[in-house]
Amino acid sequence: MAVGLQGLPVLHPVPGVRLGAAAAGIRYQGRDDLVVLELAEGGRGAAVFTRNAFCAAPVTLARRHLAAGAPRFLLVNSGNANAGTGAAGMVAAEASCAALAGLAGCAAQAVLPFSTGVIGEPLNVERLAAGLPAALADLSEAGWERAARAIMTTDTVAKGASRQVVIEGRTVTVTGIAKGSGMIRPDMATMLAYVATDAPVSAERLQECLEEAVNESFNRITVDGDTSTNDACVLVASGRAEIPEIQGYGPAFETLCEAVTAVCMELAQAIIRDGEGATKFITVEVLGGRDERECLDVAYTIAHSPLVKTAFHASDPNWGRILAAVGRAGVEEMDLDAVTIRLGEVCIVRDGGRDPAYTEAAGQAVMNEPEITVTVDLGRGDAKERVWTTDLSYEYVRINAEYRT
Structure with a gap:
């Protein structure tokens, strides 16, 4: 739908x-x-x-x-x-x-x-x-x-x-x-x-x-x-x-x-x-990069992660998956203490770990929404980029498994 x-x-x-x-x-x-x-x-x-x-x-x-x-x-x-x-x-x-x-x-x-x-x-x-x-x-x-x-x-x-x-x-x-x-x-x-x-x-x-x-x-x-x-x-x-x-x-x-x-x-x-099987519309914003490429690498690593996408489908605030995606995006010499990650207006990561003010209930409230924004601030420059993606659902698998039948 x-x-x-x-x-x-x-x-x-x-x-x-x-x-x-x-x-x-x-x-x-x-x-x-x-x-x-x-x-x-x-x-x-x-x-x-x-x-x-x-x-x-x-x-x-x-x-x-x-x-x-x-x-x-x-x-x-x-x-x-x-x-x-x-x-x-x-x-x-x-x-x-x-x-x-x-x-x-x-x-x-x-x-x-x-x-x-x-x-x-x-x-x-x-x-x-x-x-x-x-x-x-x-x-x-x-x-x-x-x-x-x-x-x-x-x-x-x-x-x-x-x-x-x-x-x-x-x-x-x-x-x-x-x-x-x-x-x-x-x-x-x-x-x-x-x-x-x-x-x-x-x-x-x-x-x-x-x-x-x-x-x-x-x-x-x-x-x-x-x-x-x-x-x-x-x-x-x-x-x-x-x-x-x-x-x-x-x-x-x-x-x-x-x-x-x-x-x-x-x-x-x-x-x-209208993505195949989509139940969520997800915006991934990456700020504070040194250049456009760096921001896009982070944004697409998040957007393409099956673990992140399935968590979105389940409305599961498993924020560690987002953190891991940012960490493997290939950003050289990343200062972890400078990175912040937000789900909507809720800060989930700050100073290299979970934001002390974060609660599971706050994260859950964001993940329950059909439209979600993930914001990553790399804290190392002025570049910013934005991509849009979907969750990964059972229906996506069914559509593509049965596409030619």
């Missing part, structure tokens, strides 16, 4: 961006599993992709097509990752792009392909191609909600976010959707995320805006420490807003970046709230 998610918010249409969905039967029966996103001619695109060496064929091809020019279409299928499929996987990805391009009357390289689902199984291009006419017929600026549901795999809820801001006296919209629930430890983005704006933005600023947003959002979440073969996050700009093109680093760029970051942050947190 998703922690603190109440369904999709209002997703504002983005002028110049249309989405359509269809049921192609690629793996799932009786539900949409194919999405086409159309970007108005003259729009621009930016993307970040997984750093997993076994990246999926659509990731490789999307990178290649994006380098050749701005996209006109994004093509997404769920249920099959088309990863670990060798040369045949690339042929399937290319054939998928060609099929859409043939129907839409554009070059195949103007299509960016994306897939998510089971790794190692051939993608059924015939079914995908057969579903394309229906997806194209469904294209609408109001198609965000249906598309958000179509890209789901083990997600229990659809994920979307939207913001409207004023730039140069005009309303500019930023809307996005994402999918992801397990195999989440991004090294660029998340499982799949698509964000669009109607702002006119140069290609360089668009890429910078996306990378800044991703670094503060999708690159700070983890469910299980597994980086997917298919992670991708795309930001497209239709340019339909009647403002001057954003080319520099002034207030217009800053306002747009803030809106894109806010959307990405909401989507990233939604992925954690």
Whole structure:
């Protein structure tokens, strides 16, 4: 059950961006599993992709097509990752792009392909191609909600976010959707995320805006420490807003970046709230580090510890597990007496041991909550970082044990 998610918010249409969905039967029966996103001619695109060496064929091809020019279409299928499929996987990805391009009357390289689902199984291009006419017929600026549901795999809820801001006296919209629930430890983005704006933005600023947003959002979440073969996050700009093109680093760029970051942050947190089997939404904050890397090493060591995560699931204030995780995070020459650790507002560790004022009842009260913050102050610098994670439940094991059955 998703922690603190109440369904999709209002997703504002983005002028110049249309989405359509269809049921192609690629793996799932009786539900949409194919999405086409159309970007108005003259729009621009930016993307970040997984750093997993076994990246999926659509990731490789999307990178290649994006380098050749701005996209006109994004093509997404769920249920099959088309990863670990060798040369045949690339042929399937290319054939998928060609099929859409043939129907839409554009070059195949103007299509960016994306897939998510089971790794190692051939993608059924015939079914995908057969579903394309229906997806194209469904294209609408109001198609965000249906598309958000179509890209789901083990997600229990659809994920979307939207913001409207004023730039140069005009309303500019930023809307996005994402999918992801397990195999989440991004090294660029998340499982799949698509964000669009109607702002006119140069290609360089668009890429910078996306990378800044991703670094503060999708690159700070983890469910299980597994980086997917298919992670991708795309930001497209239709340019339909009647403002001057954003080319520099002034207030217009800053306002747009803030809106894109806010959307990405909401989507990233939604992925954690809907983590596979999650019953807790956990924020890990690390302060007082010498640099960003040191803070992240501590934060992820806590967030990835099975012992810590299972204690959270049991609502067990077994604070020694957190202490041990901090100690093995690889921080050189750590001054133990300078470290403090808190559960919520409750100090559990100070001066190298348990805080004298700590009580089991106080720790238990925090651990009983569905949303918990762990704060570690290393007391050795000014750097700080934050990541979001989940507990580790019986349900997580069941979902992943039965994923292909």
